[in-house]
Amino acid sequence: MTPNQRLMIAVVLSVLFFVAYTAIFPPEQLEGVDANQANIQNTKNAQNGQTSSQINISKVEDAVSHEISTNEKIAQNDLSTIVTVKSNKFTLKLDTLGRISSKELLQDKYNDEDDKHAQLIPPTGPKPLFIRFLDSNLNEEATRVPYSANVAEISVEDNSQKVTLTQKLSNLTITKEIIFYSDGHYDAKISLSDDKRYFVYLGQRPRITEKMMTVLGAMIYTDDEIVTIIEDGDAAGRKTFSGVELISAFDQYSATIMYGFAKDTNIIVERDKEDNPVVYFEALKNMSFSGYIGQKEYKTLYAINPVLTNAIEYGWFTFASKPLFQLLSWLHGIFGNWGWSIVALTLIIRVVLYPLTYKGMVSMQKMKDISPKVKELQAKYKGDPQRMNAAVMDLYKKHGANPLGGCLPMLLQIPVFFAIYRVLLNAVELQGASWMLWVDDLSRMDSTFILPILMGASMYYQQKLTPNNFTDPMQEKIFKFLPIIFTFFFVTFPSGLVLYWFVNNLFSIAQQFIVNQQFKNAKEAEIAAHKHAEKKND
Missing domain, CATH: 2.70.98.90 (Beta-galactosidase; Chain A, domain 5)
Incomplete structure (x- = not known):
């Protein structure tokens, strides 16, 4: 299984897991025991x-x-x-x-x-x-x-x-x-x-x-x-x-x-x-x-x-959701607004998870850089899968790349997402709580659809910034449809949850931009050093 396939499977499993627990259709209303006049x-x-x-x-x-x-x-x-x-x-x-x-x-x-x-x-x-x-x-x-x-x-x-x-x-x-x-x-x-x-x-x-x-x-x-x-x-x-x-x-x-x-x-x-x-x-x-x-x-x-x-x-996520709500409540005591408290909570979560997400982003950058060499090895040893796999693994080891480095951090963040999801879904305190402008009830869906659209747009832009090494055009197309799929699901979600995911995307964009810039600077420095060495040899 190629690294691309592993990444695609991780994404699909994440979406399926998400869909299974967030069916957009409300449960069938159960009628009470028959009553007689x-x-x-x-x-x-x-x-x-x-x-x-x-x-x-x-x-x-x-x-x-x-x-x-x-x-x-x-x-x-x-x-x-x-x-x-x-x-x-x-x-x-x-x-x-x-x-x-x-x-x-x-x-x-x-x-x-x-x-x-x-x-x-x-x-x-x-x-x-x-x-x-x-x-x-x-x-x-x-x-x-x-x-x-x-x-x-x-x-x-x-x-x-x-x-x-x-x-x-x-x-x-x-x-x-x-x-x-x-x-x-x-x-x-x-x-x-x-x-x-x-x-x-x-x-x-x-x-x-x-x-x-x-x-x-x-x-x-x-x-x-x-x-x-x-x-x-x-x-x-x-x-x-x-x-x-x-x-x-x-x-x-x-x-x-x-x-x-x-x-x-x-x-x-x-x-x-x-x-x-x-x-x-x-x-x-x-x-x-x-x-x-x-x-x-x-x-x-x-x-x-x-x-x-x-x-x-909070269901299965009580062990994580309960302390998260305590933290959210404490932040509300500081900001006096549940919307800004959610923004602050998202920032804290991103800071805590920063080493994990940073490692995943770096790994994906490395995978992107060596993807041309991987394709060369795959073409070279096309008739010998065993030698091809050995050569690809040696290439990964040489460049310090991990084919699962980009998948695992994403999968490990899923429990955090569902924990905060249960907090924001069960917190009655969000009923009637406004954030700013058009968001006047964080417990209900955004009737203007502005927040879900912003969330989907930010997710799309995050994908544009995130390096990928897809070799299958169909996989790449499916991956690009994820922002649309997520936007569709988030339309009916409470505004507080959509706000969390939107702000989380913004922080991811900022972090990805920093990582991309670091790699760009490193490459420029490497090229400059190489040119300097050539001049010195001449």
């Missing part, structure tokens, strides 16, 4: 003088495939709201089944792709704080008897507020005391009048953004710092965890989280009809824990509880 009629209970809601359920489907009870049924209906929690950042509602039925983010920068306020709780499926009893008769009654609340509306703008929900069944009373805070988290305490076996649900993940290479599903983080992620569509059977620090159901930027469990709490993950994970835990007669529903913003999570920062996942 219920008729709710408010009635007056003459015996206790309280207002209640009688729920007439015509049909209820299985919510999840529980092994505990194959006939388990959960009412998933648009029930009436009994408590509204307000703040200038969000509106949260509790329904008659004692669940968090909805949470709407009021800040425009968190709007969904239709530019509507983000709704963090899906309309169907299990919802946070839903209780399911092991006893089927008790559970059926619990789905029919509504909760009552001590207040109808509260504001957490200035201070935390407490809500008490009460459900009175035939032989059991359930009390939920929930303290809500302005930062989006809450403290919950569930008490039963009698000891019954029951389970509390985390709820389904938010379904706001589902972009390329985004991990979606559930996370279990244990006290031994092990992260278990069960992606949508991959849930299989039942898994039980203990020693759990937090559980999370998440999409790209937001999550429903519960934490603060006792070490012996059993966390259970099962699957729904779409093989998506359903997370719940087995609770005690008196159970206390905490929760958070909102954006995975690092500073907010850290301020609530540092353990919550582990809910920000």
Whole structure:
């Protein structure tokens, strides 16, 4: 295999690896568990003088495939709201089944792709704080008897507020005391009048953004710092965890989280009809824990509880992406602008990788210089491949050239690219963050297409500066098409990532220009020395 072929294979493999993880088509929207309409009629209970809601359920489907009870049924209906929690950042509602039925983010920068306020709780499926009893008769009654609340509306703008929900069944009373805070988290305490076996649900993940290479599903983080992620569509059977620090159901930027469990709490993950994970835990007669529903913003999570920062996942590249985000956040503290912080981060990465990239550029220059001699040897020993390879390797050794010198540095940079890619893709901080001029949201694609075009143009110019020794015209043509291919993919990428790649190209151009100039100066000096020696001999 010739050096040209090796280089071409390296490039093609890089592109294929890139394409495999960055499919431009968003994942198919998965429908939630079928929900059925219920008729709710408010009635007056003459015996206790309280207002209640009688729920007439015509049909209820299985919510999840529980092994505990194959006939388990959960009412998933648009029930009436009994408590509204307000703040200038969000509106949260509790329904008659004692669940968090909805949470709407009021800040425009968190709007969904239709530019509507983000709704963090899906309309169907299990919802946070839903209780399911092991006893089927008790559970059926619990789905029919509504909760009552001590207040109808509260504001957490200035201070935390407490809500008490009460459900009175035939032989059991359930009390939920929930303290809500302005930062989006809450403290919950569930008490039963009698000891019954029951389970509390985390709820389904938010379904706001589902972009390329985004991990979606559930996370279990244990006290031994092990992260278990069960992606949508991959849930299989039942898994039980203990020693759990937090559980999370998440999409790209937001999550429903519960934490603060006792070490012996059993966390259970099962699957729904779409093989998506359903997370719940087995609770005690008196159970206390905490929760958070909102954006995975690092500073907010850290301020609530540092353990919550582990809910920000980066997939396989966490080992590299996590420290890169810390560095990016530190740079933001200096520049106060996420766009310029990305530029500074790119510069730092280029400086760190400079010895590697410089070595690769020098190797490619040497390969270009000796390529005519390689062609002569190939023509000379055309009928004897063994002698030809030996002669070519001796030529490489004589001139200090490495046929893989230009490929390996490029391949070794791929993990760095994907690490920074995961940082910029998962950083909710980039939502609504502007850089300058037309770039007003680094988390979204550039609707003007200016940044992707600049990226493609810079990549093309970088290729013009980069020496190559292609012998196959077809390989050279394919290589020249790479800027167009990359531009096509980057059109739909977040502006922050395109900015990184564009700035990275600019630094590569500058570095390549320096290397090219050094070789040019060296050649001129060599020619001058040769002429001087000839004159001296004459």
